[in-house]
Every structure is written in structure tokens, then in C-alpha cells.
Amino acid sequence: MRYSGVAWTGVGFEVAVLDGAGRPVGPAARFAAGRLGSLTDHLLRLQREFARAGQHLVTVVDSTNGVVDGALTGAGLTVYRADPWVLPARPAFGSVAAAELAGAAARDLGSVVRLEPGAGTLAGRGTEMVADIDASAADLERMRLAGRCRWAEPSELPVVALTFDDGPNPPYTGRVLDVLDRYGVPATFFCVGLHALAHRAELERMATAGHQIANHTWSHPYLPDLSRSELVAQLERTDQALTAAVGGEGPRMFRPPYGGRTPQVLSWLRELDTTMVLWDVEPADWSMPGADAIAAAVLAQARPGALILLHDGGGDRSQTVAALPAVIEGLLDRGYGFARVDGLPGPGRTPS
Structure with a gap:
């Protein structure tokens, strides 16, 4: 298994990939805002490379990043969401680092939530959201x-x-x-x-x-x-x-x-x-x-x-x-x- 994390920043996105032991697989990649298509193509290329080696790629975003999962799941990538309680504290502006997102899944895939096409970024948190809205x-x-x-x-x-x-x-x-x-x-x-x-x-x-x-x-x-x-x-x-x-x-x-x-x-x-x-x-x-x-x-x-x-x-x-x-x-x-x-x-x- 290979694990990628997609973080957002004040200027764009960062992608990091870890192996099953949580070690980096190559350097992190950065994409300027507006380059979501290039980011998606990057992950699809990695998915194909890993598949040839018998490895499956999963990609992790967090609940402060709702701008990428629709495009990623629509392209056929396997996407998960990591919630705040499984992640370290965020910086003042931005999500946690991409490697931290990937690491959450590498440590325990059961701690992150699978996002299916058409299900939305907040899949699995609907009951919580409705209760908050009612309150x-x-x-x-x-x-x-x-x-x-x-x-x-x-x-x-x-x-x-x-x-x-x-x-x-x-x-x-x-x-x-x-x-x-x-x-x-x-x-x-x-x-x-x-x-x-x-x-x-x-x-x-x-x-x-x-x-x-x-x-x-x-x-x-x-x-x-x-x-x-x-x-x-x-x-x-x-x-x-x-x-x-x-x-x-x-x-x-x-x-x-x-x-x-x-x-x-x-x-x-x-x-x-x-x-x-x-x-x-x-x-x-x-x-x-x-x-x-x-x-x-x-x-x-x-x-x-x-x-x-x-x-x-x-x-x-x-x-x-x-x-x-x-x-x-x-x-x-x-x-x-x-x-x-x-x-x-x-x-x-x-x-x-």
C-alpha cells in the first residue's frame, strides 16, 4: 500500500507520498492554486506506477479541504478524509502537512473515512452536522x-x-x-x-x-x-x-x-x-x-x-x-x- 496526502496552503497544494512503513516515497510535490488538473494527473500517474508494482494508492485530505476530493474521486482515485482528532494541530493558515495526512492513513487506515463519488466531503459526519444545525x-x-x-x-x-x-x-x-x-x-x-x-x-x-x-x-x-x-x-x-x-x-x-x-x-x-x-x-x-x-x-x-x-x-x-x-x-x-x-x-x- 502507498499513502498520499494532499494539503492546502496560502498559494496552492502540496502532495506527499509514504510507503507502508510511513517512509517518504520521493520528494513532496507542490502545485499552484488553479493547478488541480495537474495535481490529479500527478496522482493518477503514481497510481498507475504503484499498480504495476502491485501496490494500491490511497489519497488523504482533511475536513478543512473541500476543494479537491470531488475532482479526485471523479478521476478514479481512492480518497479518504482525516478528521481533526486523528491529526496534529494545524498551522495558523493551511491544513496539516501532506506527509501528516498520509501518515494518518499509514498508521491506521480505519481511522480515516473513505469518500465515494457523489457522497460528498463530509461522508460519515451527517448526523453530527444535522445535530449542530438543529442546535x-x-x-x-x-x-x-x-x-x-x-x-x-x-x-x-x-x-x-x-x-x-x-x-x-x-x-x-x-x-x-x-x-x-x-x-x-x-x-x-x-x-x-x-x-x-x-x-x-x-x-x-x-x-x-x-x-x-x-x-x-x-x-x-x-x-x-x-x-x-x-x-x-x-x-x-x-x-x-x-x-x-x-x-x-x-x-x-x-x-x-x-x-x-x-x-x-x-x-x-x-x-x-x-x-x-x-x-x-x-x-x-x-x-x-x-x-x-x-x-x-x-x-x-x-x-x-x-x-x-x-x-x-x-x-x-x-x-x-x-x-x-x-x-x-x-x-x-x-x-x-x-x-x-x-x-x-x-x-x-x-x-x-
């Missing part, structure tokens, strides 16, 4: 009423917001923008800092077209696993990357990856100058159920004021692109219009 309900409602959380706003106006998470992600972000341009529909893009760092052209195109650009953290972590300082750094670094690309004062809206929250996380967010945005309609396009299924789910769930969650990043998003014309045309046929999230009515607000 946060009262705090979340107070934030919503104070205008610090956008979610489930009743509306008499037949207007919805299309939102796209996890990009920018060429070529799919550009194809989404092509469709939006064709129909003249505005949208909101919740962008990941690591991708924003590398794909400035896509951000510039969003801004020029009048779409809203918002914050989706730097590395797509599960927020309850972060400290306060780590959460602040995730948001601030992403704001800086987005502002450097398109100017302005930086995003003032933020979407938590997976919708992950606890009362503690919400208390930290209330201290920051940002508005949290959740969603009402989720067709689970990230699991790739097929373009027809994505469109049908959106149309079945849509209602006035809905926040529709789609993805332009996180892996192959060809099904989302293919579904988008049917989504837009179906909503138009039902009399709906479209707005950016910051243009939807909220508590005490009228559309802008």
Missing part, C-alpha cells in the same frame, strides 16, 4: 431577523436568485456565464479563495456582466472544525483575493460550506462585517444525478424569494451547465424573474 436554529433565526442571514424569506414577488458555489472553475464557470449571458439573467457566485487566486479572468467576466461575487471561504472547510482565528483568516484571505481581482470593497456576503454551523460559529460570524447566505432549493447537482434530474428538482422546489443552490466548481459541472437552460426557461415560463442575492427582498426590504 443553531434559534441563533440563526435571530441573525435572519436582524438582516445578518439571508434564508427562507417569504415573498409575494415571483423572483428567485440563482447562486453558484465553489468556483471559479474553468471551463465550467465560463459555460455557466455563457448561458446567463444568453438569457440576460443575473446570478450570485460564491467563490473559493484558492480558485479565485488562480482564475482572475473568470472573476473579471462575472463583475463586468453585473453578477454578484461573494465569499465561500479559502479552502471550503467544515467551519465547526475551525478556531475563531482560522475562520476569520478564511474569510479575510478570500475577500482579499476577490478584491484584488475585481476591485471594490470586497464581498459582504458569505456562504458557509455545507451550510455547516454551530452556535459558536454563528457567534463568531456575528462579530464580522458579513451577511451569511444559505439556500432554499438544492437539486444536489454536485452528486451528478443528470441534467434532467437537476432541472426537475429546481422547478419542483422553486417558490417566490427562493435561493437556488447550484455549483460551477468542485469537479465536473457539465451536468449543471446542461441543466441551466431548462432551469431558466422553466422558471420564466412560470412567471419568475431573477435577481442577485443582494437584490432579493429581505426583512423590511424591497427589491433593489
Whole structure:
């Protein structure tokens, strides 16, 4: 068996490989942000080399890295997640080192969690996440009423917001923008800092077209696993990357990856100058159920004021692109219009 770890940093990714005894197999490899395709090809090449020698390769990420596993599992790699309780402390900004991630699996493969295609980064932690969300309900409602959380706003106006998470992600972000341009529909893009760092052209195109650009953290972590300082750094670094690309004062809206929250996380967010945005309609396009299924789910769930969650990043998003014309045309046929999230009515607000 061979074990690879994929760590994230402030500039990209690091990959280290260990043998069954926990010894390094060659030097660590580093990939700049935006080079996820090269990182995937590197691991696939290693997988083929090890297979010829009768060795199986497993790859390990951690719960603060939700930007790579979709692409890796989709490419046919065997991917596991290591949770904080099996790892050493993280640095101030970044995951633990790649060798530490690989080492967790080398020491005890049973201590890490297998991630299957379509299952999501948090496979195996669903019960915990639901309990944390339930425990946060009262705090979340107070934030919503104070205008610090956008979610489930009743509306008499037949207007919805299309939102796209996890990009920018060429070529799919550009194809989404092509469709939006064709129909003249505005949208909101919740962008990941690591991708924003590398794909400035896509951000510039969003801004020029009048779409809203918002914050989706730097590395797509599960927020309850972060400290306060780590959460602040995730948001601030992403704001800086987005502002450097398109100017302005930086995003003032933020979407938590997976919708992950606890009362503690919400208390930290209330201290920051940002508005949290959740969603009402989720067709689970990230699991790739097929373009027809994505469109049908959106149309079945849509209602006035809905926040529709789609993805332009996180892996192959060809099904989302293919579904988008049917989504837009179906909503138009039902009399709906479209707005950016910051243009939807909220508590005490009228559309802008």
C-alpha cells in the first residue's frame, strides 16, 4: 500500500507520498492554486506506477479541504478524509502537512473515512452536522431577523436568485456565464479563495456582466472544525483575493460550506462585517444525478424569494451547465424573474 496526502496552503497544494512503513516515497510535490488538473494527473500517474508494482494508492485530505476530493474521486482515485482528532494541530493558515495526512492513513487506515463519488466531503459526519444545525436554529433565526442571514424569506414577488458555489472553475464557470449571458439573467457566485487566486479572468467576466461575487471561504472547510482565528483568516484571505481581482470593497456576503454551523460559529460570524447566505432549493447537482434530474428538482422546489443552490466548481459541472437552460426557461415560463442575492427582498426590504 502507498499513502498520499494532499494539503492546502496560502498559494496552492502540496502532495506527499509514504510507503507502508510511513517512509517518504520521493520528494513532496507542490502545485499552484488553479493547478488541480495537474495535481490529479500527478496522482493518477503514481497510481498507475504503484499498480504495476502491485501496490494500491490511497489519497488523504482533511475536513478543512473541500476543494479537491470531488475532482479526485471523479478521476478514479481512492480518497479518504482525516478528521481533526486523528491529526496534529494545524498551522495558523493551511491544513496539516501532506506527509501528516498520509501518515494518518499509514498508521491506521480505519481511522480515516473513505469518500465515494457523489457522497460528498463530509461522508460519515451527517448526523453530527444535522445535530449542530438543529442546535443553531434559534441563533440563526435571530441573525435572519436582524438582516445578518439571508434564508427562507417569504415573498409575494415571483423572483428567485440563482447562486453558484465553489468556483471559479474553468471551463465550467465560463459555460455557466455563457448561458446567463444568453438569457440576460443575473446570478450570485460564491467563490473559493484558492480558485479565485488562480482564475482572475473568470472573476473579471462575472463583475463586468453585473453578477454578484461573494465569499465561500479559502479552502471550503467544515467551519465547526475551525478556531475563531482560522475562520476569520478564511474569510479575510478570500475577500482579499476577490478584491484584488475585481476591485471594490470586497464581498459582504458569505456562504458557509455545507451550510455547516454551530452556535459558536454563528457567534463568531456575528462579530464580522458579513451577511451569511444559505439556500432554499438544492437539486444536489454536485452528486451528478443528470441534467434532467437537476432541472426537475429546481422547478419542483422553486417558490417566490427562493435561493437556488447550484455549483460551477468542485469537479465536473457539465451536468449543471446542461441543466441551466431548462432551469431558466422553466422558471420564466412560470412567471419568475431573477435577481442577485443582494437584490432579493429581505426583512423590511424591497427589491433593489
